[in-house]
Amino acid sequence: MVCPVDLTIHLLWLTGGLVFLYFGAEWLVKGASEIALRLGISPLVVGLTVVAFGTSMPELLVCLKANSPEVVAAPAAWFGFAVDVGVASPDIAFGNIVGSNIFNIALILGVASLIRPIEVHSQLIRRELPILIVASLVFVAMMSDMVLMRWEGALLAAGVVTYVFMSVRMARGEKDIDQYEEFSEEEIEKAKQGGGRLLIDLMLIVVGIGALVVGADWLVDHGESVARVFGVPEVIISLTLFALGTSLPELATSVVAALKRQGDIITGNAIGSCIFNLLAVMGVTASVKPLQAEHIAWMDLWVMLGLAILIMPFMWSRKRINRVEGAILTAVALGYSVLVVVIDR
Template identity: 45%
Template sequence: MLFSLVWMLAGLVILYIGAEGLVRGSAAMALRLGVSPLVIGLTVVAYGTSMPELVVSINAGLAGQGAIAIGNVIGSNIFNIAATLGVAALISPMRVKLQIIRLDAPVMIVASLLFLGFFRDGRISRVEGGLFILGLLLYTGGNLYLARKEMAAAYTLDPAYPGVPRNTAPLWLNLLLIAGGFGLLIVGANLLVKGAVAFARLMGVSEAVIGLTIIAAGTSLPELATSVVAAFKREADIAIGNIIGSNIFNILCILGISASITPLEGAGIRLIDLLVMLGVAILLLPIMKTNFLLDRKEGLVLVAGYAGYVLSLLL
């Protein structure tokens, strides 16, 4: 039991250090490149923190366990919005940029609808996987192009932009912070999950409950750690962008690559879980449009909703 607790504590510490480095490096790189922290959060940070989900889903697909690959994405997307954004909002109310409302949140909803539509026959084919990848390329390319074109001048002329530190460090140092942050997030998440699983087994918790709770949330720990640290540092763009971008990446890239390698059969995946994933994505849009603010009350609603969802799985 002592070793389990040590693993968990070490995992939490490493997660924090990794998230701190990732947020600092990302915010500084955004200023240096002349793009907004939101764009960095939606792309570099979001895609990087989704690497655990990518590895798990590809390995599951290759092992013929398509349901695990698909369920991993569904569970991660629900956790990201309801738990991670909810906790981040409880820490610090977050201003929502117009770009999120007009572009990124709608793309997340459309991706979720495509997921639901493609999965109507209980599987995701190679062709559908290829369409997901094409969608990711279009979204990422368009996002970076628009951001660079519309925001570079403002960020270059206004180095005192709130929420972005003045940056005189070389680009390689920012990249090192980001890469090191990603690495520490993965190591910390693995340690924390191993410790939690070992502790749960010692306490007599069943494998099914462990899988539905600890493992499902475990691959989303990098997103949680990064968004929580970003919320503490008042980096709302990175906190929100990380989650929206990660959910888009989970569907378009993770399912896209996994299904392109081998078609994914989703036996055992419940329609209700897909609908919950779509529902929280749709619900998030009007919540964020309220005064363009994600406040503590709304964060509490999201966290309570996730707690209710987990209880429904366990009962």
């Protein structure tokens, strides 16, 4: 019999974990972005690297906690928190990334374009989107045996290093970076202030990382407890609740950007985060410890890959995602969520 008190406590801890993940990512991105701008790195590079990686940090911490709990335990101790090492749950790691990429494209781009049609810059279509499709194809191919080995993880991690290096190198030749209005002139000038501001930014990074570590621990531990209470497989929790929860930074950024008519921020953030999820998060997680999927279905992988391919004609046509296309994407996200729950795992 389900104990209402125990369930309420687990749900409160779960909510606290989501809150910590959200604000941890926000503080990390803000601090790192301002430091990058102070060093003279362009908003283009910051948007494609620092912001994209920062909003993928919740996924990284959740995946490391799920697959290699001992890796998260040590940093948490630095902040005075004791993390229960527990038992590894690779399905949570896989489900978190596959689900996050599905939500990043279907839900985030869908909801944002329903608010206001999204204008898409041609560079995202020419470069970032093909990289996402190739990364998705490689990841699905690696998952043919439902195991992600260390060497495969290292290959994915090498891919994100190459991606960041090429982004920085190509950005040096960019003459017009205004299409990436990730930061206003006021924010850029603020970032270039003196040492006092630098100390604040460093504190934001440290506190942000600490919040991410603690939030990931709470989310995984109490998410597993809720799943056990209701008899729901962990993979379903990770494909839905965890995936949506760790996508909150991208969702919040996209909604605000849609209201401000900043389409490049929305598409760049969503596509860039998907790339980092596959290459950096899965790469680092598998490099630390191989992942063995037990309940991830081919349907999950095909939906993730199919959305990466589907978004290409949506963006290519008239260089925008209109409300009809946004409604289709949102419907896919909702339909997939229902399908995950009803399918017997």
